[in-house]
Amino acid sequence: MNRHRLESLVLGLGALALLWSVVSASDELLEALGQHTAVIVAFLLAITVGELFRVGMPSGRIAAPVATGSGIALAVLGPVWGHDVFDVPAGVVTLVVATGLGLAQVLRAAMRRPTQWYLVAARTVGVAITAALMRVGFIDGEGVWAWQLDSEREAWLIAVVMMGAAAAGLYADIVLTALVQSERWELPAATTLRDELGEAQALTVGVIAAGPLVAFLAPVIGLAALPLGLLPMVLTYIAVRRYAANRATYRQTIAALSRLTEAAGYTPAGHASRVASRSVAIARSMGLHADAIQQLEYAALLHDLGQVGLRSPIPDGATVLAAPDDQRRIASEGARIVRRTEVLDTVADLMERQTTPFRHVREWGEEVPLASRIIKVANAFDDFSHGRADAPSVEAALERIHLGLGYEYDPEVVEALIRTIPAPSALTLR
Numbered sequence: 420m421n422r423h424r425l426e427s428l429v430l431g432l433g434a435l436a437l438l439w440s441v442v443s444a445s446d447e448l449l450e451a452l453g454q455h456t457a458v459i460v461a462f463l464l465a466i467t468v469g470e471l472f473r474v475g476m477p478s479g480r481i482a483a484p485v486a487t488g489s490g491i492a493l494a495v496l497g498p499v500w501g502h503d504v505f506d507v508p509a510g511v512v513t514l515v516v517a518t519g520l521g522l523a524q525v526l527r528a529a530m531r532r533p534t535q536w537y538l539v540a541a542r543t544v545g546v547a548i549t550a551a552l553m554r555v556g557f558i559d560g561e562g563v564w565a566w567q568l569d570s571e572r573e574a575w576l577i578a579v580v581m582m583g584a585a586a587a588g589l590y591a592d593i594v595l596t597a598l599v600q601s602e603r604w605e606l607p608a609a610t611t612l613r614d615e616l617g618e619a620q621a622l623t624v625g626v627i628a629a630g631p632l633v634a635f636l637a638p639v640i641g642l643a644a645l646p647l648g649l650l651p652m653v654l655t656y657i658a659v660r661r662y663a664a665n666r667a668t669y670r671q672t673i674a675a676l677s678r679l680t681e682a683a684g685y686t687p688a689g690h691a692s693r694v695a696s697r698s699v700a701i702a703r704s705m706g707l708h709a710d711a712i713q714q715l716e717y718a719a720l721l722h723d724l725g726q727v728g729l730r731s732p733i734p735d736g737a738t739v740l741a742a743p744d745d746q747r748r749i750a751s752e753g754a755r756i757v758r759r760t761e762v763l764d765t766v767a768d769l770m771e772r773q774t775t776p777f778r779h780v781r782e783w784g785e786e787v788p789l790a791s792r793i794i795k796v797a798n799a800f801d802d803f804s805h806g807r808a809d810a811p812s813v814e815a816a817l818e819r820i821h822l823g824l825g826y827e828y829d830p831e832v833v834e835a836l837i838r839t840i841p842a843p844s845a846l847t848l849r
Contacts, residue, residue: 425599432540441514444511463518463519466493467526476659492631492649494512549589566580605704622655677692677723680726715790722753746774772791817837
């Protein structure tokens with residue numbers, strides 16, 4: 420399967436949405452630009468600037484809530500105080516949004532920032548869906564958009580319908596983005612989609628509500644509704660950005676602590692980070708939730724911390740070669756140190772159980788967290804391969820692990836490990 424098939428599909432859908440907008444709005448585009456110049460320019464600027472100020476979530480999700488909220492607001496916009504009613508086809512809305520998103524990508528490229536055109540495509544498709552749903556004529560021969568012009572319509576009903584249309588477009592955007600990310604990270608689509616939908620729900624709800632809020636304020640205060648209606652979204656964006664920054668700082672602190680054993684000469688350079696990266700890759704391949712993966716990553720980074728209590732280092736820091744009692748003692752000492760923080764009890768539990776052989780689970784029914792079993796396999800792989808990624812080292816490590824399959828190591832975790840290793844090395848042993 421072509422690795423970029425889904426990304427190409429999303430880009431194709433974005434191109435189709437853009438083509439549809441050009442065809443459907445060709446007769447009215449110039450008229451709309453002349454009649455609604457101020458409104459279009461204001462929203463175009465908001466979308467462009469909002470796309471420049473994105474936020475990267477801990478899971479890797481890239482959100483641009485201000486740009487998305489502005490696009491949804493334009494899709495549901497109707498009467499605007501001081502201006503003509505924004506009565507334009509869905510194609511015009513889609514073109515304006517796509518132009519703003521595209522312009523932002525050009526500016527990002529000029530500033531040497533990463534550009535992701537699949538995000539532009541997904542967001543364009545999402546806004547096109549919202550705009551089309553608002554204008555489709557299925558009640559009394561008129562679209563829901565026209566309800567804003569009817570004073571006899573209940574305001575709460577209009578708001579509900581607007582939010583429904585906004586949600587449909589936004590979740591289409593999220594689904595398409597999740598599909599691309601699952602392909603890029605080689606993860607199950609269901610896992611990526613679950614994390615996309617579950618992370619920062621306040622941000623998602625805020626984006627859905629921002630558009631209708633702007634539309635309801637516009638008949639009263641005109642274009643001032645745009646910054647005022649987006650203000651709650653901006654504040655939520657700032658809070659989420661701070662949360663993501665705090666998470667990143669917290670992770671960096673733990674990573675710095677994990678290098679203590681390296682600085683003291685107990686473990687090879689980069690061992691902790693390699694085990695953590697491999698553990699996260701295995702966990703994602705097995706479909707673990709983002710919160711569980713975070714705890715797993717912390718535990719994997721600190722898994723060898725107990726070695727600081729040893730009188731003399733283990734050769735090459737390879738705990739997999741130590742006696743079982745020594746392995747348990749190292750794990751328990753590391754967990755004891757971590758528990759002193761009083762905020763990482765779950766991480767300490769995962770560290771303490773990382774040395775438990777899988778046979779205890781299979782034969783005795785002992786409950787050993789999956790995360791601990793993952794760390795055990797990832798650590799063994801790095802120890803046996805001596806941290807090298809060449810084919811002979813990888814194959815030798817996998818062969819050693821297979822000797823303990825079902826006894827020391829969980830077979831399902833080992834299978835997931837193999838999936839994280841690029842071919843052909845892994846395939847020779849499958």
